[in-house]
Amino acid sequence: MNRLLIGILFLIGCNLISAQSVLGKWKTIDDETGKEKSIVEIYESDGKIYGKIIELLNPSEENPKCSNCEGSKKDQSILNMVIIEGLEKGDDVYEGGTILNPENGKTYKCRLKLEDDKGKLQVRGYVAFFYKTQYWKRIE
Numbered sequence: 001m002n003r004l005l006i007g008i009l010f011l012i013g014c015n016l017i018s019a020q021s022v023l024g025k026w027k028t029i030d031d032e033t034g035k036e037k038s039i040v041e042i043y044e045s046d047g048k049i050y051g052k053i054i055e056l057l058n059p060s061e062e063n064p065k066c067s068n069c070e071g072s073k074k075d076q077s078i079l080n081m082v083i084i085e086g087l088e089k090g091d092d093v094y095e096g097g098t099i100l101n102p103e104n105g106k107t108y109k110c111r112l113k114l115e116d117d118k119g120k121l122q123v124r125g126y127v128a129f130f131y132k133t134q135y136w137k138r139i140e
Contacts, residue, residue, distance in 0.1 A: 022049060022094055022112050026121055026136040027057075039139065042084065042112075049094050049112070051084030053102075068105025078102045084110060099125045108132075 023044060028037045039055035056064070056079055065075050073081065086097030087110060099110035108125035115122060119138040124131050 020114065022114060022121060025054070025139040026051075027139055028123075028136050029134060031132065031134045040083065040136070047088070048097065049084065049087035049089070050082055051099075052080055052082045053078055054080065064102075066100075066102045066105060069100070069102065070105060073100070073105075084112075087112060099123070101125065 022042050024042060026040050026042060028040055029035070030037050036057045038053050038057055040051045041054045042049060042051040044050070064078050066073050066078055066081065067075055069076065081100075081102060083100040083102065084097065085099075087094040088096045090096075092113060094112040095110065097110050098107050100107050108127055111122075111124045111126070113122040113124075114120075115135070121136040121138065122133060123136055124133045126132070
């Protein structure tokens with residue numbers, strides 16, 4: 001009986017921890033049109049946070065490329081592209097890294113912040129005092 005109770009408490013604890021983490025799969029929502037665009041998987045590697053596009057929702061073309069990107073990402077497939085790189089956990093935010101917008105090929109400083117238990121992730125890309133914010137929805 002005690003083992004069963006410990007097992008149940010462990011599972012509940014794991015669910016609470018994962019619910020409070022940015023790690024996992026998120027549905028991106030275009031802040032201008034409100035349309036769902038893609039699924040991004042956020043993961044940790046070497047103590048830093050990264051995110052890659054694992055699914056495109058209603059793409060306008062098959063296997064679109066990042067034609068406006070620079071460097072190693074130029075003309076690479078947007079599917080499976082790492083767009084969030086090198087974020088570190090602060091108090092209640094993840095920051096210190098970058099986010100790439102594959103539509104225009106531009107890279108911005110990035111900040112992620114969980115919204116209070118609403119299954120939403122605030123994603124902010126910014127340059128100096130100018131920023132753009134999207135809210136992504138967690139996929140269970």
